[in-house]
Amino acid sequence: MRLQGKTAIITGGGGGIGRATALLFAKEGANIVVADVNEELGEETVHLIREQNGSAFFVKTDVTDSIQVKKMIDAAISEFSALDILFNNAGIGNPEVKSTDLAESEWDRIVDINLKGVFLGIKHGVPELIKAGGGVIINTSSLLGLKGQKYVSAYNASKGGVVLLTQNAALEYGRHNIRVNAVAPGVIDTSIIDDWKNNERKWPIISSANALGRIGSPEEVATAVLFLASEEASFITGTTLSVDGGGLIF
Numbered sequence: 001m002r003l004q005g006k007t008a009i010i011t012g013g014g015g016g017i018g019r020a021t022a023l024l025f026a027k028e029g030a031n032i033v034v035a036d037v038n039e040e041l042g043e044e045t046v047h048l049i050r051e052q053n054g055s056a057f058f059v060k061t062d063v064t065d066s067i068q069v070k071k072m073i074d075a076a077i078s079e080f081s082a083l084d085i086l087f088n089n090a091g092i093g094n095p096e097v098k099s100t101d102l103a104e105s106e107w108d109r110i111v112d113i114n115l116k117g118v119f120l121g122i123k124h125g126v127p128e129l130i131k132a133g134g135g136v137i138i139n140t141s142s143l144l145g146l147k148g149q150k151y152v153s154a155y156n157a158s159k160g161g162v163v164l165l166t167q168n169a170a171l172e173y174g175r176h177n178i179r180v181n182a183v184a185p186g187v188i189d190t191s192i193i194d195d196w197k198n199n200e201r202k203w204p205i206i207s208s209a210n211a212l213g214r215i216g217s218p219e220e221v222a223t224a225v226l227f228l229a230s231e232e233a234s235f236i237t238g239t240t241l242s243v244d245g246g247g248l249i250f
């Protein structure tokens with residue numbers, strides 16, 4: 001098992017990519033802290049992990065709230081005695097409108113969850129990783145953090161920010177034996193893409209806009225996150241790994 005005895009926090013652990021990663025990490029022997037703002041979905045992930053004889057518990061967490069993020073980290077330490085892996089994955093999509101029509105409150109909400117949420121994870125998680133002698137952080141960016149697209153300004157900006165925040169943290173904490181990387185998923189089959197799926201005109205285009213001509217599954221992202229979290233990636237830090245079926249090159 002590749003994560004035997006490790007403790008991993010997964011934010012957005014009730015959702016598609018977070019849940020798939022939580023289940024995979026648990027299978028690989030990790031103790032899992034499922035953090036999500038949605039209690040029902042988070043508890044469901046915990047239930048699924050326990051069904052496969054894994055070890056997990058849920059901490060209701062809004063990643064935009066510094067106090068709650070600190071509590072999430074503390075809960076991992078008090079339950080499992082250490083923190084080894086932090087997957088800052090919680091995120092939301094963007095209503096498709098021009099910047100001129102995007103409400104400031106929407107901008108704030110998207111950037112707060114997608115970018116500040118990652119910052120708060122790093123801010124409160126790194127001191128514990130340092131205490132543990134090192135560890136791994138993985139952040140969820142997006143294909144749209146690497147490539148501009150019309151009508152999703154806040155999402156573009158927040159996910160682009162995650163790429164550079166990842167590089168920044170890799171530089172700041174590399175000497176403490178902490179590796180920091182990001183994944184940049186393309187179109188993945190989770191609830192975040194429901195609006196696109198319901199758009200009969202656009203969906204055939206969106207769903208095949210990559211080299212492989214299909215969308216990805218949450219499990220296909222989870223395996224990439226597992227690689228970055230594992231010892232196999234011991235000399236990889238500061239990178240953003242595209243998991244997009246060739247969406248970036250398309």
Ligand SMILES: NC(=O)c1ccc[n+]([C@@H]2O[C@H](COP(=O)([O-])OP(=O)(O)OC[C@H]3O[C@@H](n4cnc5c(N)ncnc54)[C@H](O)[C@@H]3O)[C@@H](O)[C@H]2O)c1
Pocket residue numbers: 011012013014015016017018035036037038041061062063064089090091092093113140141142143184185186187188189190191192193
């Ligand atoms: N699905 C895709 O096509 C795709 C593509 C690129 C990037 N991503 C990114 O992947 C990540 C996971 O998304 P997903 O596709 O699994 O979608 P999802 O909606 O299934 O999961 C997101 C989870 O984040 C949780 N969440 C939302 N706001 C939160 C907050 N403030 N605090 C804590 N948790 C919160 C939600 O409750 C949900 O469980 C997101 O960062 C998303 O931007 C997804």
